[in-house]
Amino acid sequence: MNDVLAYVGRPQPRVDGPLKVTGRARYAAEVAVEGMAYGAVASSAIARGRIRSLHLAAAKAAPGVIAVLSHERDPGLPDEDDPYLKDMGAVPGSPFRPFCDDRIHFSGQPIALVIADSHEHARDAAALITADYDAETPQVDLMAAKAAAYVPPEPRSGIPPPPPPRGDAQAAFAAAPVRLQEDYRVAAEHHNPMETMATTVVWEGDGRLAIHTKTQGVNNPKTYVCAVFGLDPDAVRVISPFVGGAFGMALRPHYDLLLATLAALTLKRSVRLTLTRQQMYTMGWRPDTLHTVALSASEDGRLTSIRHAAVQATSRYEDYQEPTVNWSGLLYACPNVTLSYELAKLDTSTPSDMRAPGAALGLYALEAAMDELASRLKIDPLELRLRNYAERDFNEDKPFSSKELKACYRQGAERFGWDRRRPEPRSMRDGSELVGLGMATGCWEAMMQPHAARATLDAEGRLEVACGTADIGTGAYTILSQIAAEALGLPIERVTAKLGDTTLPKAPVEGGSWGAASAGSAVQAACAALKEKLLAQARGMNGAFANAAIAHARFTADGVALASDPAATVAYADLVRAAGGDGIAAETEFEPDEEFTKKYASYTHSAVFAEVRVDEELGVIRVARLVSAVAAGRILNPATARSQILGGAVMGLGMALHEETVWDATLGRIMNANLGEYHIPSHADAPDIEVIFVDEDDRANPLGVKGLGEIGIVGVAAAIANAVFHATGRRVRHLPITLDKLL
Amino acid sequence: MTPFSYLRAQSLQDAIAALAAEPGSRVIAGGTNLVDLMKYDVEAPRRLVDITRLPLHGVIPTDAGGLRIGALTPNSDLAYHPQAARDYPLLASAILAGASAQLRNAATTGGNLLQRTRCPYFYDVATACNKRAPGSGCSARTGINRNAAILGASEACVATHPSDMCVALAALEAIVHVEGPNGARALPIADLHRLPGDAPERDVTLDRGEIITAVELPSPRFGRHHSYLKLRDRLSYAFALVSVAAALEIAGGRVVTARLALGGVAHKPWRIREAEALLEGAAPSRAAFAEAADRLLQGAVGLGGNDFKIPLARRAIIRALTQAADGAPQSQSRKVIN
């Protein structure tokens, strides 16, 4: 090991920061090539029915228009499901296939694509496209649709259905002295990343395509377009080095990719297609979900039963699923648990993963119910959680690889000043404001995926690490650079990380918070393999190294040295030259340890504390303070890690108080599809947020890392809603809590 | 967006003539509303007449002891203008309650007066909307109407006027100066915006070709007892669900003059002289404020989604009047409501 340059675990400014703030980082919609054409999508005005006729003449005659594509003249896209199911994020059902027929599945569905010589011409022409429809009455109201709710016949790959019941929850509930059953609901949300979906397809001739697209993993769009268009994988490269936020919406390919590729192949030229902000609301959303939670407990606050039933919206054509209720069997020790999960169909596009899919919703409901139970029992909400602390994953009956949630509770409560809380609601005030303190628990699975990575050292002693994963703004470039710099003993300025390109070593999509653990472990392994190679090379060049094992070697900024004799050094330049090439490279594949994951359950945890101020008369809510104490294994970079938790906390605050996608029930149309009317928290809404990382020693991977992308949002909405109850004595069980709900 | 031609007016006469000559012409000032509407294909002017080079800038004291605000004065310049901020703090506060700093820098005084409703159907050309497409119907009446009017609405349209600045101008009884093909005229702000009636496509009483040149404020009276209280769905950067501009003159423990206007509740800033008169002559008290609130809200009706605005407005009026009477106006940067 070397101890000269320690990067891992220290706050390191983002290595890609300067590129981003100076505009040199090129996003998918910013790639420009000679002779490029521009696309614009015309969208459906209705939510359900058929297109009787499309009026394209005006658009075709508009200035600069090169072509208009639609279902009317079959553009040649396959009309069976199979190729589209090659999308690694596909869910059970029949994937949306634009331009296949005259059917309208959701409002805003693409009905035509205009290709023109400029973005403006394309957009102007698209605005001229109208259609006559045979409209049918759409259903977008989950309350109404839930009458036809069903258990998904086919589970979504990788998403465990609820575990089987344990004990007898119904009997235990009936026999319990303290009981509670309530309905909860969180409004539908959209991801609203800053960058809209965009694809630039560069026509390189000979059928070769370089596709720049917004994605959370380049290999998925590549597999998808190759399957849909029957392309030779060797002729397609997908590039996406920078992603302006995604939060899950760019896990699956969307119609920008499909239509831009269609246009490029049809016209045999380069095409760029950018979607509008409004069109960002025609794909992927956090599904509207109805929860019923029933809890029972003994007088001293031991849970005797937990039941959690959820009905979640999905589209007519696909069964999107997320693990919404499973958390309720995991978070607390309880002998009797029944969980159920059903879907109900709406005439909308298919929902998609959105930051902490399932957990953000399910744990809101459970943790709001726990707060109600605490208040009924007259037990402190934090104390109630401690009394029911789970030392084991009872869903799978396994021990945890590590679980420092108690430390989160303790440290969070201390920093927050939880002991100031008076038990009675409406008992704390400050001037005209009621003060409320609330808390909740967060939990997210610590997952890993196979990842490959390559490390290459050149003659100048510069190290490049490469992995096909994505940095969607989380800081992957930075932590991978830190890991590599430390492994080779190099200053970080000499390290470059390359991501987001199908020519790089293979990685799956970046999601589920597995990036740091998986890509990090892969990079670390590649660096270890590179060190072996460098040492082997040194052995042949300097007799002093003849018997040196890796433990005897030191890797420094200058070269490989012997720990016992630092004077014996072989310079990197000499190593590379002797190896006869531009550099020495090692590529490895990281595979999660199956044995370990079979034996242990691995989760991140958090304790979230919120202080709210509510104007009693007007219902105006301010979140004054949030404290989030997180146990997530080893923290590679406290600066970027903190940012992840801050972002999650603000998003959770949005879920609690602001965010809501609003449909017109008759039209089946989203009426606030813009950032002016879809409210995400503004700066004025974002309070002081304190982040604590508690020490947690985990062995699931060599880095000891669990991942941080999602845990930051989980529990936040419940903590705030619970604080609003504490302040006002009013339980609002339908988020967001807008002021009218408190009047 | 549909292609349009563009004329940079060199003189006011130029601009007026250009507007009168071509029916599809529209004035563009800051563009923060008009350009959005063009991008949404809600407005498709054939010609834009850019008035930003005309000499309509500046905030000048009038002989009557008031202020004359050029129509092109940016919202932020007005809010931070020393004399305006000192003598008309209610106006400055209302301006700062609106939009964002960037928008206020670009938005002009004239444009703010003539900004169009934020009814979601008005912005979506795939839906029926009498204001956008007369005769097509009103989707908001039975649809999403959380932000719709509770006062002065018609069968044809239930939209609200979204401006904050205008609510303060209504309370301050500003005069709007316009100039058109038939010369110059001045009208009280109360006569500028109209109720929707059966012609909701017309927001204002201006004639074709008329340009707002200035807004004039009478001599200041409410430097001490005033408050602009805005309630919205987040603490900044959202349109008002309900807003209140309250201004009082108090002497010898009695209200001498009262001005009270509501935003977010009607097709225009809502003001009823009798409601104000109820306050005048009386000592400021919660009971008096409640009585004025009830008078101002008389006839208010909800459509479902906006029912909450009626009790909310009542409470907001009482609160704003309390703040005004106490000489403790609502701060627009500190988010605690005092």
Ligand SMILES: Cc1cc2nc3c(=O)[nH]c(=O)nc-3n(C[C@H](O)[C@H](O)[C@H](O)COP(=O)(O)OP(=O)(O)OC[C@H]3O[C@@H](n4cnc5c(N)ncnc54)[C@H](O)[C@@H]3O)c2cc1C
């Ligand atoms: C996201 C967002 C949030 C906002 N939030 C708020 C808010 O909270 N509160 C609030 O009050 N406002 C808010 N606004 C609206 C903003 O105040 C207006 O867009 C702005 O005041 C319009 O001024 P402008 O100069 O840009 O007008 P423009 O967009 O240039 O013009 C608007 C209209 O006025 C006409 N016009 C302009 N000047 C003249 C003139 N001198 N004579 C005749 N006609 C003229 C134009 O033809 C056009 O019809 C918001 C706007 C946005 C985009």
Ligand code: SF4
């Ligand atoms: S309220 Fe007015 S603006 Fe809104 S849909 Fe109805 S007519 Fe159109």
